[in-house]
Amino acid sequence: MASFHVIAGADDRIVRPGIRKIGFADLTDALRRGFDDFMAKPSHIMFICIVYPLVGVVLAAWTSGGGALQMLFPLMSGFALIGPFAGIGLYEISRRREAGLDTSWHHAFDVRLSPAVPAIIAVGFFLFAVFIAWLLAARAIYISIYGDVAPASLTTFVSDVLTTSQGWQLIIFGGLVGFVFAVVVLCTTVIAFPLLLDRDVGAYEAMATSVRAVAANPVAMAGWGLIVAVLLAIGSIPVFAGLIIVIPVLAHATWHLYRKVVEPPLG
Template sequence: MASFHVIAGANEAQEHIRVRKIGVHDLVDALRRGIDDFMVKPSHLVFLCLIYPIVGVFLAAWTSGNNALPLLFPLVSGFALIGPFAAIGLYEISRRRELGMDASWRHAFDIRHSPALPAIAAVGGMLFVIFLAWLLTAQAFYQNLFGRIPPESIADFVREIYSTERGWTLIIVGHAIGFVFAVVVLCTTVIAFPLLLDRDVGAYEAVHASVRAVLANPVTMAIWGLMVTIGLMIGSLPLFAGLAVVLPVFGHATWHLYRKVIEPEPSA
């Protein structure tokens, strides 16, 4: 059944993926390899990732009106929640380069021929639901503190946020809530998409393997999440343009992280 194939994979059986313990040195090496992948054909990779900063700028412009202004930070920060799915073409490039195959930017779109495409779409849909849940939660929390009346101006909004008690409550508690959403995404998708590109194991096992990888390496994966967060923060300046470099670097690095944390198939 096609629906079962989405869940369990091509063999219609739950394949148990074995995970390894890794250290900080593995994260550094994965990042180094990601940078190396990016440097091979940087113009092609930047072209692939232009959509990320463009959408970021669009989100900022869309929320420039007072009514949507409070959603600016949740939109920009929450967009990173679907980053693992946005970088899927980069995983494919790293995979092909690892195999000694042509790794031009055009091959990033070869994922449309992947037998695991339904499972990839299912996990991507899960991320989109998490993204929407974050936006709704952020909006509800803001309205609980400030009410439904929009700020009169950007200056008034900034003043309310940084010079009032409820503004600092929004900053501190809002970041804590966002942290929870980020942890959920990290745990469920840290290696899910690279795994599905490499082995059609189904959406369930891909997510399950990601969770087990985090549980087996809690401190190391927490450091990885911190590295990605700092990278995205730096890449957001100026005007999200830096994401055209940060996203491909971490996208490629994620493929190499997957290779380090998941044992290959016995026949590989």
């Protein structure tokens, strides 16, 4: 592995990749290409991603048994915040397929050989910090409305949230705060990990390039964020089973989104 470097690339230079303008047609094409990557070897990708619905079931059981039912939704929705990091192995599969290389499932773990691993870890720590901050914020909102008392049961809690003024306060304030966290993650990491796999530009420039990509394409990137949120919500409905398909398709599509919005290096 190359020397430990995080802020800049391996040669300590800050290189600013060029940004293209994209539209909604590019988003749909990225999704189509992501689905094509998924269908190329769906059994391998599904094997890798079955961990996501399993984690969802475990979290549901843990919160219900640990007197923390009020944290189930923040925990599950928080997956969207760390999703860009969780999909990194699938970006590698798409990269290899694009290059005409072998795409067997074990190559998803080739990320560990990338010279950009230190920068990838740094951005991963950033996402984990955002995830923890979201959980703390969600807990503070719940306590400010209901007090430090756990719900008696999931059924009672859901009914209370949907039918009382306190519940709607929780939905509104929690939704607004969650939206802010989601925007931060979208702006800073939407194409950061694919960029680092493709080019070792350093953590700072990878995140800065994501910010520039969103600034240059605010409407399209907002649309992408909405697509991700809707598909994750749909995939979570049947006991999280749909995530086995949704997660890899979105991850592969993110690689193709990166290819569309970031210009290739000169030379």
